[in-house]
Amino acid sequence: MKRLSISVLLLALVHIVAAQQAVIRGDFADPSVIQVGDTYYAAGTSSNWAPGFPVFKSKDLKNWEQTGSIFPDLTSWADFYYWAPELNYDNGKVYVYYTAHKKGGNLCVGVASADSPEGPFKDHGPLVCQEVGSIDGFPIRDENNKLHLIWKEDGNSVNKPTPIWIQEINEERTALIGEKKELFRNDTPWEANLVEGVSVIKNNGYFYSIYAAAGCCGPGCTYATGIARSKSLMGPWEKYSGNPILAGQGDWMCPGHGTAVTYNGKNYFMYHAYDRSSNKYTGRQALVRGFEFTSDNWLRFTDEYLTPTNLPKQYTVTDTFDKGKLDLQWNWSVFNKPDFELKNGRIGLQIKDDRELYIARKIDGPNYEATVETLPSKSALAGVALVGDDKNLIYAAAKQDSIHITLVKDGARSSLGKFPVKGKGKQLFLKMNVKNNTDISFSYSIKGSEFTALKIAAPDITFLPPWDRALRAGVLAKGVQGEVAVIESFKFESK
Structure with missing residues (x-):
């Protein structure tokens, strides 16, 4: 038995080494x-x-x-x-x-x-x-x-x-x-x-x-x-x-x-x-x-x-928006280029109309987390999103008194829940956790350490993304024209 176990282990190691x-x-x-x-x-x-x-x-x-x-x-x-x-x-x-x-x-x-x-x-x-x-x-x-x-x-x-x-x-x-x-x-x-x-x-x-x-x-x-x-x-x-x-x-x-x-x-x-x-x-x-x-x-x-040697499958990327220009990881829709300002280690997204406005980065595995640190305003929503395209996405976004989880499918919006913010703080952290590609959940924190789950019925997001594209995880703003949603930081963790 011991000899067989060693053989099986060696075969597994060979497979791992040889895997493309x-x-x-x-x-x-x-x-x-x-x-x-x-x-x-x-x-x-x-x-x-x-x-x-x-x-x-x-x-x-x-x-x-x-x-x-x-x-x-x-x-x-x-x-x-x-x-x-x-x-x-x-x-x-x-x-x-x-x-x-x-x-x-x-x-x-x-x-x-x-x-x-x-x-x-x-x-x-x-x-x-x-x-x-x-x-x-x-x-x-x-x-x-x-x-x-x-x-x-x-x-x-x-x-x-x-x-x-x-x-x-x-x-x-x-x-x-x-x-x-x-x-x-x-x-x-x-x-x-x-x-x-x-x-x-x-x-x-x-x-x-x-x-x-x-x-x-x-x-x-x-x-x-x-x-x-x-x-x-x-x-x-x-x-x-x-x-x-x-x-x-x-x-x-x-x-x-x-x-x-x-x-x-x-x-x-x-x-x-x-x-x-x-x-x-x-x-x-x-x-x-x-x-x-x-x-x-x-x-x-x-x-x-040929296999990369400097790219671990588990990693963390953080953007504190303290550079003079937007980081290369960010993408946006060709139909909705964001107006933004980078200032004092923050990004301000200026809302142009009633559409969701976002910047997002590609994912590269089935399991990951994205955390957005917002400065909530009285009316503009800011938060974290999983985006297929302009008409297909899911997000959790907050203003000072509440958090809203919304699903958009073929351009039609559905509210998955509205939650009061318990506790007060200058910042609010919203986290999105994805497992096995489609098992998605959201949580929030006042201080960024202990997170409280936002309990919703498990949404079906298998319709994401469009046929020739892939998902992006990122930062989202929603409100009325002229409002500005402010983001302090974004953290992406590939699990």
Whole structure:
């Protein structure tokens, strides 16, 4: 028995060591990565969260820190769905080809440029806007060094096939030139209703297209990764008979949409997948896995996973709002940018209308706590929130005499309870505790030490978040126009 127990323990330890881990945890879909000098930079989808497209940097593809975002103030031509930023470093300049929804139109592929991956970026506007939408732009030079743009026509949005197009682009990256040509489309059973997220690399006389197919998002996702190859960039393209070459495995499901990169002479692929335990609540997270070329000139993934060494799963982050600018962890809605003032170690959120106003940060696991220290006013509500989007959230917010817990689903508000504040103090602490993704509870404290539970019937929050996004935990204000909600501090604990 003793010998068996030791064997079982060793097997468990091997499994733990070998288990793949996200290198950028939490919501970071469609990652793109480039190398500039000895540093790697990655950008990911921000969808309807602002700022647009967070940017991270790393020396080893394993340990990443955020440097900022590509569009701190978004763009003038687009209003939402900031998807799939594709970084490109060419001739000493950095470019990003990205998807966004054109005001009054549909999805387009745009481009911006900068002298450094850390910006600032100058937006050059949309390059291609097809009637049903154009997404997932990828730049590549052909065998004659001519620059081209590859993208997907978003036919699946209207129940049509999804051609992958290519067209030459001028060296200024301001316009497509010549005629577009189809490379391939979804025409095999495993690809289902779409192919997308094309990333092209070259090796041994071949162009290889690593692409994603099937359903991208949510608990019912079917996403997987395939490969196609061609001697010429313009085709004909041959799909691998053994596709998909990367599918769900271990703790991760629905892998796809990434970028190939080299590190220490080896090939790696940075892509996204869902953690099975937290799925849509934490969103699609960034992973890095090795791959190699085969003797018959195809490509296969190895079992080499890059794993972060500086990111514990249990940690605490505190913001006392004592800096001159808002911390990089914070996001807000593209439809409701907050007006705020940072002063005397506090943040004041100015209420513009009757909507909930919030700043929030991504979560990266199924268990966590968020605590907000407020300075309650006579009428404006301030507190802690779990946010899917503007129309889907739950929060506990307080004024001087009472605490209100509210659920918002599809824009309809429901009161879950109103509680008198027992005791007096200048500050009021509101805590939100989440277990197993959806078991949520709230409590409060006058001094920030002993908390009193706010007893409500267990709310159903499984409708959070929207299909292509992930939850955020943060600070919320609610009231009438002109009121200011004041927050002293925010603490997030990942359990």
